[in-house]
Every structure is written in structure tokens, then in C-alpha cells.
Amino acid sequence: MTSRLQSCEVAVVGAGAAGLATAIFTRRLNPARSVVLLEGAKRPGAKILVSGGSRCNVTNTIVTDRDFWGGRSTIVRSVLRAFPVADTIAFFREIGVALHEEADGKLFPDTNRARDVLDALLREAARVGVTLVADCRALDVQRAGEGFLVTTARGDLRADAVVLATGGQSLPKTGSDGAGFLLARRLGHDLVEPTPGLVPLLLDRDTGLHRGLSGVSQDVKLTIWIDGAIGTRLTGTLLWTHFGVSGPVAMNASRHWLRAKLEGRSVAVTANFCTGASFEQMDARWTSLATERPKASVQSALATIVPASVAEAMLTALRIDGTRELAHLTRDDRRRIAHGLVAWPLPVVGTRGYNYAEVTAGGVALTTVNPATMESRVCPGLYLVGEMLDVDGRIGGFNFQWAWSSGHVAATALAHPEGSWLKA
Ligand SMILES: Cc1cc2nc3c(=O)[nH]c(=O)nc-3n(C[C@H](O)[C@H](O)[C@H](O)COP(=O)(O)OP(=O)(O)OC[C@H]3O[C@@H](n4cnc5c(N)ncnc54)[C@H](O)[C@@H]3O)c2cc1C
Incomplete structure (x- = not known):
């Protein structure tokens, strides 16, 4: 990390589906906000690449809270409604990924290549001006005055707001090894004990x-x-x-x-x-x-x-x-x-076990997050998105839809922080 990157307005930790979505949508909604996306692995989005048999089941034609288990369904419903499937399809079309429907409403990229989904997301992140820093694991996140200090092996990053998008513990070799749960716990969140899911x-x-x-x-x-x-x-x-x-x-x-x-x-x-x-x-x-x-x-x-x-x-x-x-x-x-x-x-x-699990059940308790903004109720300025929350979907594209929707909800609040106070 260069010295110029030692502070930003929004630091997103984890460049999986949820982190990429949050970073992209924040910059799309407000190009004036500086967004740094930290990824611990050398290459971001490893789980997107292996998803859906390397074809990436991006979402489903019909997604409701009944497709998910874990935390309260009213919270899941509210997040899904804020960024529904139609918006996901339109977003992917805009970034050059047309989707087609297969059995059980599953939507896959027309090219049938997960690589194309990831490449499109990375291209869009670069186009809108997200600063992506790979091979840069967040070791700690602490409150520092009004904002946060993110400690990484490559130096410290000051941020006004931090988004935890570190995923769960499934397929830990991709970089999602549960370390984000510790960060969330240290910042005051209750954890619903995790277990593997879809295994x-x-x-x-x-x-x-x-x-x-x-x-x-x-x-x-x-x-x-x-x-x-x-x-x-x-x-x-x-x-x-x-x-x-x-x-x-x-x-x-x-x-x-x-x-x-x-x-x-x-x-x-x-x-x-x-x-x-x-x-x-x-x-x-x-x-x-x-x-x-x-x-x-x-x-x-x-x-x-x-x-x-x-x-x-x-x-x-x-x-x-x-x-x-x-x-x-x-x-x-x-x-x-x-x-x-x-x-x-x-x-x-x-x-x-986790080495063969597609998701993690359990995670950060949904009740500690405001579903209108994904902002933590116990640590203002901290946002949580994606699989690290206590939400797990059934097979069929539902887990990615949760990542896109929760990322968009957080981004909407992060893009115009003064507006998010109204919804809190
Ligand atoms: C084999 C497989 C197939 C799947 N297929 C599908 C499918 O077709 N459709 C579907 O909907 N779902 C599928 N899933 C589930 C889906 O991939 C996940 O639910 C989704 O990727 C979760 O996104 P996320 O961004 O929350 O977490 P992740 O994708 O796990 O991303 C978290 C990122 O954070 C990084 N990270 C973690 N800790 C740190 C740290 N301390 N500092 C910096 N970076 C950090 C990780 O390296 C990782 O890149 C599949 C999962 C697996 C394992």
C-alpha cells in the first residue's frame, strides 16, 4: 500500500461477491467517495470462479426470504426487496454479462464461464474507480476517533467507514477462513455459532x-x-x-x-x-x-x-x-x-466439513445490523454484508443474490452517509 492510500472514506474488507458489489455500487452512486477494497488473497473472487461448477449460478428468477435459513426472515426480505433479482439482471447486463435461465429458475451467464462474471466485476470496479489492493489481509479493525484504523500486513489504513465482507468459513483455501468473524466479534457483535452448510x-x-x-x-x-x-x-x-x-x-x-x-x-x-x-x-x-x-x-x-x-x-x-x-x-x-x-x-x-461446504450457516447475528443500511447497531460506521451474516440460502443462486442485495443496501447508505442517518 502506498502512502497515498493510507486513508479513504470507505474501506471494504474482502473482495468476494459481496465486497465487490458494495465497492462498485458505492462508487456508482457517488463517484466522489473514495473506496479502497482490501483482499487478503493474491487474486480476488476465488469463490466466484469455482461457483456453479465454474459456470457461476449468479441468481435465480424468483428469490424470496423463504429460500434462506438463519436470521429473521423479515430482515432478509427487506434486504432482498431493496435490490431484487430484476436489478441484478440489469446490473450484469450493463457490465456485459447476459444471463439465461436453466432448470429450477437458475440464472447463468450466457458464456457459461464464471471467469467472465468475475472479470466483468473487476473491470467495472476499475472503471468506477475502486482502489483494489490484493494480497493485503486486514489483521485488525479498530475504532479510531470518528472513524476506523484497519491494520494490514502492508501498513495501516484510516477509513471513515469500514465494510466487513469477509465471507464465512466454507472452502477456506479461497481466503474465507472465518477470520472476519473474529474482527466482527472484537467490534462487539454476537455470533450465531457457525457450521458448514450446503455440504x-x-x-x-x-x-x-x-x-x-x-x-x-x-x-x-x-x-x-x-x-x-x-x-x-x-x-x-x-x-x-x-x-x-x-x-x-x-x-x-x-x-x-x-x-x-x-x-x-x-x-x-x-x-x-x-x-x-x-x-x-x-x-x-x-x-x-x-x-x-x-x-x-x-x-x-x-x-x-x-x-x-x-x-x-x-x-x-x-x-x-x-x-x-x-x-x-x-x-x-x-x-x-x-x-x-x-x-x-x-x-x-x-x-x-468446511472444505467441501458451499456456504457457512450461522455467523454475525442479523439483529445486530440495521437492514435498511447494513450498518452495525453496535458499532456505528461499520457495515456487514454477504455470507458473514447469519443468512444461508439453498442451492440455486440464492447465496449470490444475498451478496448482491446486501452489498447494494450498504452501498446506498455509504454513498450518501448523511442520508443513512434518516433511515437508522
Ligand atoms: C464450490 C462453491 C460453489 C458455489 N456455487 C454457488 C453458485 O453457483 N451460486 C450461488 O449463489 N452461490 C454459490 N456458492 C456460494 C457463494 O459462492 C457464496 O455465498 C458467496 O461467494 C459469498 O460471498 P461473500 O463475498 O460474502 O464471501 P466470499 O466469496 O467468501 O468472499 C470473502 C472474501 O474476503 C476475503 N477475506 C477474508 N478475510 C479477509 C481479511 N481479513 N482481509 C482481507 N480479505 C479477507 C477472502 O479472501 C474472500 O475473497 C458456492 C460456493 C462454493 C464454495
């Missing part, structure tokens, strides 16, 4: 169905049982892997399993392989199958409902001879198959 689940080696099914996927409805009662139900594609289960529905379920464990609750997961069907419906279906096709084997009949390899694995686990004709299936075995189809236990023993 594959490990199943018990001996009792899990996954061994031999690696690579097979199917649509399921998962139920997460907490203390014996239904906690959460999620529908989507499940991917069997050598270690357990992955795919959108398992990843979405992971935060619920981990949060329940964190709270010391008893937690179990079952899969309905006939999304939504009840035991009674499945039992009736098997009864009529036996009448319609008495000579068919149990395994071939089951393979009309689930993938053939899953049918075989289920029957092995249930110790039912799959070659038996349907006409000779006992009532007890028929009912065990029907029950297995609607509530197959997934013996979850853990997750793959």
Missing part, C-alpha cells in the same frame, strides 16, 4: 445403502426428524456417492442436520423414494401390482419405481429375495418394501 452428508459405512450406488441419482423427498418429530422436509435430486449422499437435496439438508446436532438434539434423516407418496398409497400399489403382474419378479417391479441398482440394494438390505414372483411376496415383506420406499433411513454420521 455432502457422510453415511455409516456398514448400514448405508450407498456402497455400490456411487454415481446413481434419483428424485427424493427427505425428512429431517428432530427429537422424533418432523423438522424439515426437502425435495430434490439425491446423488449417491462412495462416502454417502450429495446432490442438491442432501446439500440443502446438511445445515438442518448440523444445526440440530449443534443444539444437542436427536436427529434422523429418512428418504421417500416416491416423492410425496404415503405408506398406504405404496402398499396399495404393490397389492395391485401383484394382481396385475403376478409372475413379475419383486426386483423388476421395484425397478419400475426406483433405479434398478437402488432396487437391488434395497432388497439386499431388507434381506428379501428379489427373484421371488410378486404373487409369492408375503404381506409382511410387501409392507416392508412399501415402508422402505417412503421412509428409507439414511444413517448420517457427519458431513464432509
Whole structure:
């Protein structure tokens, strides 16, 4: 950092999606504000590059507070409404990134390259005059008079306002290693204890169905049982892997399993392989199958409902001879198959942890932030945006939308600080 950069009006710590958005929007809204964007890694935006299978699922056609877990939904709603999806699409179009829609409303760049999304953001940051300083980790942020002193390995930076955009702890090799949580805590914020989110689940080696099914996927409805009662139900594609289960529905379920464990609750997961069907419906279906096709084997009949390899694995686990004709299936075995189809236990023993997690659940408590400005309620002049807050979205572009929206809300307040007092 040169001596000319030793003070600025706005210092943004962390050049991921949320930090880049905050810095760009602040300068767009008020080119007179000096903005320095500090990034600890040598190259900014590493997580954008790996996102969406290196294609970057930028947002979703419909984003509401119901797509998120964590802090209060009214706060999430207010932030999303202030910078909705239409504004995100328009912004990316302006910076040269046209988006197209794919399954489940996911929006990707037309070029299908995350690199193009990051390059466009970096180009725009440079165009509007953001001073980006990479390889410059913030070691501490302290109050200094009316403003702040940001200590970095390359010198101190004085700033009137500081934005913490340091992300969570997922994929720590990208630079988001949770250090920002310590900065926030030192400045007086409560932390909701973090856990990984959107992470594959490990199943018990001996009792899990996954061994031999690696690579097979199917649509399921998962139920997460907490203390014996239904906690959460999620529908989507499940991917069997050598270690357990992955795919959108398992990843979405992971935060619920981990949060329940964190709270010391008893937690179990079952899969309905006939999304939504009840035991009674499945039992009736098997009864009529036996009448319609008495000579068919149990395994071939089951393979009309689930993938053939899953049918075989289920029957092995249930110790039912799959070659038996349907006409000779006992009532007890028929009912065990029907029950297995609607509530197959997934013996979850853990997750793959932060190194494989797409987000962090938990983080800085939303109640300590003013949702109209993203300014801290406990440390005026400090702003918090993005994944470091206690908000985590499901798979589908929702986490990036949170980054863009929270960044824009903060930028609006930072661009014209005198106006933000009115909203406080
Ligand atoms: C594999 C993977 C795929 C994903 N795919 C998608 C997807 O397709 N769509 C979607 O919506 N979401 C996706 N996500 C989630 C999404 O990437 C994150 O929610 C989002 O990047 C969070 O943005 P952020 O700016 O808050 O934090 P980050 O992107 O984590 O950025 C924080 C930045 O702060 C820097 N930093 C940290 N501490 C310091 C410090 N002390 N000083 C200076 N700099 C610091 C870090 O180096 C980092 O660059 C994916 C995540 C992963 C891991």
C-alpha cells in the first residue's frame, strides 16, 4: 500500500461477491467517495470462479426470504426487496454479462464461464474507480476517533467507514477462513455459532445403502426428524456417492442436520423414494401390482419405481429375495418394501466439513445490523454484508443474490452517509 492510500472514506474488507458489489455500487452512486477494497488473497473472487461448477449460478428468477435459513426472515426480505433479482439482471447486463435461465429458475451467464462474471466485476470496479489492493489481509479493525484504523500486513489504513465482507468459513483455501468473524466479534457483535452448510452428508459405512450406488441419482423427498418429530422436509435430486449422499437435496439438508446436532438434539434423516407418496398409497400399489403382474419378479417391479441398482440394494438390505414372483411376496415383506420406499433411513454420521461446504450457516447475528443500511447497531460506521451474516440460502443462486442485495443496501447508505442517518 502506498502512502497515498493510507486513508479513504470507505474501506471494504474482502473482495468476494459481496465486497465487490458494495465497492462498485458505492462508487456508482457517488463517484466522489473514495473506496479502497482490501483482499487478503493474491487474486480476488476465488469463490466466484469455482461457483456453479465454474459456470457461476449468479441468481435465480424468483428469490424470496423463504429460500434462506438463519436470521429473521423479515430482515432478509427487506434486504432482498431493496435490490431484487430484476436489478441484478440489469446490473450484469450493463457490465456485459447476459444471463439465461436453466432448470429450477437458475440464472447463468450466457458464456457459461464464471471467469467472465468475475472479470466483468473487476473491470467495472476499475472503471468506477475502486482502489483494489490484493494480497493485503486486514489483521485488525479498530475504532479510531470518528472513524476506523484497519491494520494490514502492508501498513495501516484510516477509513471513515469500514465494510466487513469477509465471507464465512466454507472452502477456506479461497481466503474465507472465518477470520472476519473474529474482527466482527472484537467490534462487539454476537455470533450465531457457525457450521458448514450446503455440504455432502457422510453415511455409516456398514448400514448405508450407498456402497455400490456411487454415481446413481434419483428424485427424493427427505425428512429431517428432530427429537422424533418432523423438522424439515426437502425435495430434490439425491446423488449417491462412495462416502454417502450429495446432490442438491442432501446439500440443502446438511445445515438442518448440523444445526440440530449443534443444539444437542436427536436427529434422523429418512428418504421417500416416491416423492410425496404415503405408506398406504405404496402398499396399495404393490397389492395391485401383484394382481396385475403376478409372475413379475419383486426386483423388476421395484425397478419400475426406483433405479434398478437402488432396487437391488434395497432388497439386499431388507434381506428379501428379489427373484421371488410378486404373487409369492408375503404381506409382511410387501409392507416392508412399501415402508422402505417412503421412509428409507439414511444413517448420517457427519458431513464432509468446511472444505467441501458451499456456504457457512450461522455467523454475525442479523439483529445486530440495521437492514435498511447494513450498518452495525453496535458499532456505528461499520457495515456487514454477504455470507458473514447469519443468512444461508439453498442451492440455486440464492447465496449470490444475498451478496448482491446486501452489498447494494450498504452501498446506498455509504454513498450518501448523511442520508443513512434518516433511515437508522
Ligand atoms: C464450490 C462453491 C460453489 C458455489 N456455487 C454457488 C453458485 O453457483 N451460486 C450461488 O449463489 N452461490 C454459490 N456458492 C456460494 C457463494 O459462492 C457464496 O455465498 C458467496 O461467494 C459469498 O460471498 P461473500 O463475498 O460474502 O464471501 P466470499 O466469496 O467468501 O468472499 C470473502 C472474501 O474476503 C476475503 N477475506 C477474508 N478475510 C479477509 C481479511 N481479513 N482481509 C482481507 N480479505 C479477507 C477472502 O479472501 C474472500 O475473497 C458456492 C460456493 C462454493 C464454495
